[in-house]
Amino acid sequence: MIRKLYALSGADMTRQFSPHVWKSVMSLAHKGLEYETVPVCFTEIPTIEGGNAATVPLLRDGERVVQDSFDIALYLEEAYPDRPSLFGGEGGKAMARFIEAWSQSTLHMAITRIAILDIHNLLGPADREYFRRSREARLGASLEEIAAAGMAEIEGFAKKLQPLRSMLKKQPFIGGKGPLFADYIVFGALQWLRTTAGTKVLENDDPVADWFSRCLDLHGGVGHRVTAA
């Protein structure tokens, strides 16, 4: 198949867990586009598609190679304008940048702390060494110390989602009546937590839990492809 999505993989190549790859999985499903998933582990990334990629997702679509989940969504929007829109116009493209920044700065570090040992443990041997070395250097602490700090993040996690919870009183998706890429941005973060640590951070009756469940069910339930950890 001409369309390929390079996706981060652990020792079990069927368990996709990268939040950014999940954004692209949902974007491709939203556009109804078929593709082949190419699992790559962390230490293989520098070898793919000519060696210019530092991160995944990476999409090859015919002659085009596109890196970064947001840029992939923008590319798909431009290349497949007759398919359902991922942004709902130029304002939506701009505001999705705010939502990306909110998700990264509010949710990602907390999830990193909560799930860091689980992520380590699902990697293959070569990746485990790379992951420990790079994350310990980046975060200035051992994985075990980071995970200990993660215990304190669990209790406060639901509160961080208050803007989404409050918005859900007005509409069922960040995209309004239906989902847009902005939903997949936040879904990617929670799906990352679900597929690595599997920590329960939301009460069953939390409207955010309902929204996440609706997102899992989208596009033939593609989000259910990987079970909760």
Place this chain on the structure above:
Amino acid sequence: MIRKLYALSGADMTRQFSPHVWKSVMSLAHKGLEYETVPVCFTEIPTIEGGNAATVPLLRDGERVVQDSFDIALYLEEAYPDRPSLFGGEGGKAMARFIEAWSQSTLHMAITRIAILDIHNLLGPADREYFRRSREARLGASLEEIAAAGMAEIEGFAKKLQPLRSMLKKQPFIGGKGPLFADYIVFGALQWLRTTAGTKVLENDDPVADWFSRCLDLHGGVGHRVTAA
């Protein structure tokens, strides 16, 4: 003039300070629409336009009366489609709801705590009594106790704006290259703080301070109409 914006007023009727009214001031300026400002104090609100309004802003535009800053923006977008867009499409309308929820749940309570005595002090006598009674009942503490808690909010305030700060690495406005209603939502909150307490919460070299300054300068500098407290 047929178009009237009812705007919350203190004892000095020229010092508009309501965050929600500022959103509508900016929305009308964005659309290039002229209007007359009708200052109303808290205790006068139940008497305006037939007595159906519980809050301002309230816009009368010919035969139409529209309440709520977001609904006013939606109305202006529909009624004046040939003027510059406030949302940039349907996706922008939906995502502005998330940004409204973020601003309300992240910024508004902190600003209430920081500025509550300043707001009280800029009101006329009848409003002061109403404001003290209603806010003390709502927040379960005296205005003085709330203000004491507000001191602790000042130091942490800049950090709450991290999503915006992070987004500003990508684009100069939440609306992208230019401002949209989503910018005015967050501008309204910071303008509320500027015009009531005047507390310095951002360092001069903070990209959020630059963005706020750009917003103050928009549309002939309408945001400068009221000086900082």
